[in-house]
Structures are given as structure tokens and as C-alpha cells.
Amino acid sequence: MESYATALLYATPFFIGLVLVEILYGRFVKNQKHNVMDTVSSLSSGLTNVVKDSLGLVLILVSYPFLLEHLALLEIKSTWLVWVVAFIALDFAGYWNHRLSHHINFFWNQHVIHHSSEEFNLACALRQPISNLLGYYALLLIPAAVLGVPEKVIAILAPIHLFAQFWYHTQHIGKMGWLEYVIVTPSQHRVHHAINKEYIDKNLGQIFCVWDRMFGTFQEELDEVPPQYGVLKPAETWNPIIINFQHLWRLMQDAWRTRNYLDKMRIWFMPTGWRPKDVKIKYPVKIIENVYNFKKYQPETSTVFKGYALFQLIMTTMLMLFMFYNYSEIGFDGLLLFGAYIFVGIYGYTTLMDRKSYAVWIEVIRGVAGLALIYLTSDWFGLDGFLPLGSYWVAVYFLITIFGGIYFTFFEKSLISPDLVS
Template identity: 70%
Template sequence: MEAYANALLYAIPFFLVLLGAEILYGSLVKKQTHNVMDSVSGISSGLSNIIKDSLGLGIVLVTYPFFLKYLALVDMKITWVVWIVAFVALDFASYWNHRLSHHINYFWNTHMIHHSSEEFNLACALRQPISNLLGFYAIFLIPAALLGIPNNVIAILAPVHLFAQFWYHTKHIGKLGWLEYVIVTPSQHRVHHAINPEYIDKNLSAIFCVWDRMFGTFQEELEDAPPQFGVLKPVNTWNPIIINFQHLWRLIKDAWRTKNYYDKLRIWFMPTGWRPADVKIKYPVEIITDVYNFNKYKTPTSISFQWYVISQMLACLGLILFMFFNYGQIGADGLLLYGAFVFFGIYGYTTLMDGHPSGIWIEVFRGLAGIALILYTGDWFGVDSYISWGSLLVGTYFLSTILGGIYFGLKEKKLIEAI
């Protein structure tokens, strides 16, 4: 996990530079694809995901080394050919894992966060799950295990394969000629994120689009059907923690409410969106029927509040970067506590973004807890060994969180009530 944290220490700034470049380009050409609240929500989702992954939270049901040990037909030496074969095997596994996520109710919960934005930009790429608590991805790597591809090759290529999917989440790049027949492009991925009937569950490949063409899930972007983005059951929140478990909560409620015991069991494994007949009638859920005419989720906000949530997001990012930098020294127990502060931070300011009154109390509690921890330990997880006034800076941040939570919580509430 420490190696993964070190990789993210360099990858995160790179992603943010590209994201900043997209925002700047959109402003220059007067075709902005970002809005503050949506992008903050998307980036915050990415922050929660990397905290979860870097802390190793979850249960791994089966590992790749296990399959490699018992299924390998040959013992492959590491050559350049092995690296290529391994990358293709990863891409093949990604296609089928992705397809499963789009077609089975339970697994859609772990992927819905990625589709939850009603915009399409690089911030969407950062909408990654924290609800994938059961690790079973290795099952899709059985072909790689049969070929005897070494575990360290897979471990190195896996984050590379994931990071390589970042760039094509943009509306600023059109079709790319002959590359459309080789790799996944922005045009193809716009189709994938669209909720137009002709685009649903299409273009599931990660890097090479050959899998979609081979298995019948390819769809070209059509000029007379501009992609509309989001999910058919709109999330109606900026809070990425809530979005991560929203679909799962609906499944739990439907399984509890239905009178049919068979439906209580099969709801988890039915096609995405399926609901028991009795529950569907008695407890209807909002579904978008006209994709070209629906109201995107938005909350009335002042410019000052937008800058406040941006500053809160950047503060959480700074805390994460320090955690990665000092990962080994903080220790296992400290990392869990540290991660909890960041998680609550993300939950707090995105709850304020929704205009929910509980956001004030969450921010006040977190701020007081952070200040209390600094006073009790005399430091903030060793930051003073690098910067003598580091814990004072972090304490000031927590104080500003308390004051900002109260001020903006009450101010934005009045703004909402005035509409």
C-alpha cells in the first residue's frame, strides 16, 4: 500500500494540471464544460477513493497470486513480450468487469458513482468508488494466470492501465480518424457515459476498443443524437459518499419491502434497474424519460461559497498529499484516524454544498475534533518534524472549518429559502 501511496503522490498533481488545463481551455474558447459544484464533487469523489484504496479498506475474496500459483500452465520469464501480453490481459479483464458492473444490480452500485455527473469532463474520470469493498477482480485475470504472467508485472501495470483511462473524459476532442478502430477515444467514451437510449451500456472497453467490436457492445457517436450525461435515476446530491451507496440503499429497501421471498433474493443479481413488481408500484423512483429535457441537479450558491468549497477541497488534497509523503511514519492506526478526518471533511463540505443543515454540525464537530487531537498530541501526525509551524497551520484550518461551516451553512440556507 505504501508503494501505491507513493505513486499517487506523483500522479495526483499530474491529473490536476491536466484538469486545470481543460478548465482554462474551456474558458479561452468560451465552451466551458465544468461548473464549480459538479467538479468539486467529482474531484472529492476521487479523493475519497484514493484514501480508501491507499488504506487497503475492504475484503479481498481472491487474489491474483492465488490463481497464478494453482493455474499457471507455464513459467514465464519477464521480457518485453510479457509486458505487452499482460497489458492486453488487464484490458480484457477490465472489459468484462465493466460489463458486469453495467448489467447486474449489485455490481452497478460500485460503478454508478463514475456515471453520476450530469456533465462530461476530466473531473468525471476522478469519480471512482469507495463502495467496492469486496475484492474479486482477480477472477477476470484467470487468462493472465493461465499464461503464467508474473504478479509483479500485473501489480506495476494495473495503476498504469487505470491512469491511462483519464484523458478521454473530455468534450474538447472530436473523433480521431483511424485511432477510432484501435483505442478508446473521447468520442467513444462520451457514448459510454450518455443516457440516450441508443447509447446505454455501450463502449465498455478501457484502452482497446476491439473488445466492444468483438463482443457487440460498440456504438459510434451520432451527430443527430448528442450525448446527454448522468444516470437515469438522478442522484440529486453533490455528496460522493452518499452517491457511492445510494443504489445499494435502494436495493436494501426494495428487498425489505417486497412481499415475494424469491424477489428478496434475486433482486441483487437481476439486470441493473430491475425492481420487484409490488415495490415498483408502491414506491416509485424518479426516472428520466426525456433525456433532452430534464432539469440537471443544482443548488443556489454564492460566489464566496464556491470559493470556500474549493478551498476545503484543496485543503483535503493537501492533507492527503502529506499522508502519502509521511505514510510509513504515521503507522497503521494513525493512518485510519487520519483517513477518517479526510473522509468526514469531504462528507462535511459536500453536505453543505447540498444545503443540508447537518453539514454545519459535521463541520463543527470535525473542526473541534481536529483541534483537540492537535492539543492532545502536540502535533498533527508528525508534520512539525518537517515544518515547525505545521500543526499550527492545520489547527488554523480546522478553526476556519468551524467558522466557515457555521457562516456558510446559515448563509446558503437563507439563499435557498429565498428561492
């Protein structure tokens, strides 16, 4: 996990930098595809994902090394060939995992966060799950295991394959000619993120679009059908932690409420969105009927509050990067505590962004707890060894968090204002 944390130490600023480039480009061409609160929510979601993954918080049902040991029938000798085969195998597995996530109720919960933004931009690419707590992905790599693809090759290519899916989350690139027949392009992925009936559950490929064409899930972007983004059951929150478990909570509620015992069991494995008839009637859930005429989630916010949300995002990102930088020195128990602070912090300020009255208590408690930890340890996880008086600056951040929570809950008049990036 330490090597993964090191990779994230460099990858995180790189991806955030590209998001900033897209924002600046949108401003330059007067075609902005970002708004502050949505982008803060998206980037915050990315932070929760990388912290969770860096800590290895997943229950592995079956590992790739186990499959390789027991299923390998061949051993590919050629160096270049093994990398090609491995990449194709990863992409094939990615297609079916993606398809599973779209078509089965239980698995949709781990993917809904990625579709929850009602915008489409590079930031929403970073809306990645923390609810994927069961490690079953290796089962989809059985073809690679049978062919004897080494574990090391999979381990190296997997993050590359994931990172290569970032660039096509944009509206600033049109169709790309002959490449539309080879790879997943921005045009194809706009279709995938759209909630138009013509586009739902289409274009599930990750790098190569050949799988969609082979298995009947390909759909070209149509000029007469402009993509509308989000999910049909809108999240209506900026809090990525809540979004990660919204669908699961609905499934649990429906399974509990239905009187049909068969429905209690099968709801988890039915097509995404399926609900028992009795609870569907008695407990209706808001669904977007007209995708061209619905109100996007946008609680009233002032320019000052948007600036404060950006401040919280920046500080949380900096703290997380220090966690990755000092990963080996902090120790696992310390990393769990550090990770918990980051999670609670993101939960707190995104709940404040939702204008929830109870957010102030989260902010005050996490601020006081942070100050208490600094007081008791005379440091912030070893920060003073790298940055003189670093823990004092973190203490100032926690003080700002306390007063910010109080101010934006009780004193600020929330006025609608032009978006900072539009």
C-alpha cells in the first residue's frame, strides 16, 4: 500500500491540475462546464476514494495470485505479448464489471457515485466509490489467470488502465473520426453518462469500444439528442459519502418494508431500479420524468461560502498529500486515525454545503477533536518534522473550521450569486 500511496502523491496533483486547465479553458472560450459546489463535491469524492484505497479497506473474496496459482494453463514467454494480453484482459474484465454495476441493484450502489454529478467534466471522473468493499474483481480476470499473465504485470497495468479513463470525461472534445471505432472517446462517454432514454446503460467500455460493439451496448452520440447528465433518482446532496450509500440504504429499506419474502431476497440481484410492488406504491421515490426539464441540485450559496468550500477542499487535499508523503512513518493505526479525520472533514464541510443545520455540530466536533489531538501529541502526525510550526497551521485550520461552521449556519445570509468559475 505504501507504493500505491506514493503513486497517489504524484497522481492527485496531476489530475487536479488537469481539472483546473479545463476550468480555465471553459472560461477562455466562454463555455464553462463547471460550477464550484459540484466540482468541490466531485474532487472531495476523489479524496475519499484514494484514502480508502490507500488503506486497503476492502474484503478480498478471491485474489488474482490465488487464481493464477490454480488456473494457469499457459505461460506467455514473450515480454511484449504478455503486456498486450494483460491490458486486453483488464479491459475485457472492466467492461463486464461496468456492465454488472449498471444492471444489478446491489452492484449499482458502488457505481452510482460516478454518475451522480449533474454536470459532465473532468472533475466528475474523480467521483469514485468507497462503497466497493467486496473484492471480487479478480474473478473477472480468470482469462488472464488461465493464460498465465503474471501478477506483477496486472498490478502495474491496473492503475494505468484506470488513469487512462480520466481524459474522456469532457464536453470540450467533439467526435474523433476513425478513433470512434477503436477507443472510448469523449463523445461516447457523454452518451454513457446521459440519462436520456436513448442513452441509458450504453457505452460501457473503458478503453476499447469494441466490447460495446460486440455485445450490443454501443450507442453513438446523436446531434438531435443532447445528453442530459446525472441519475434518474437524483442524489440531491453534495456529500459524496452519503451518495456512496444512498442506493444501498434504499435497498435495505425496501427489503425490510416489503411483505413478500421472495422480494426481500431477490431485490439485491434484480435489475437496477427494480422495487417490490407493495413498497413502490406505498413509498414512492422521486424519479426524473422529463430529462430536459428538471431542476439541478443547487442550494443557495454566497460567493463567500463558495470560497470557503474551496478552502476546505484545498486544506483537506494538502493534509491528505502529507498523509501519503509520510505514509510509512505514521504507522497503520495512525493512518486509520488520519483517514478518519479526512473522512469526517469531507462529511462535515459537504454537509455544510448542503445547508444542513446539523452540519455545524460536525464541524465544531471535528475542529475541537483536531485541536485536542494536536494538544495531546504536540504535533500533527509528524508534520512539524517536515514543516516548522506545521501543527500550529493545522490548529489554525481547525479553528477556522469551528468558526466557519458556526458562521455559515447562523450568521451568513445565503444569497444566490454568479458561480466563481462560470
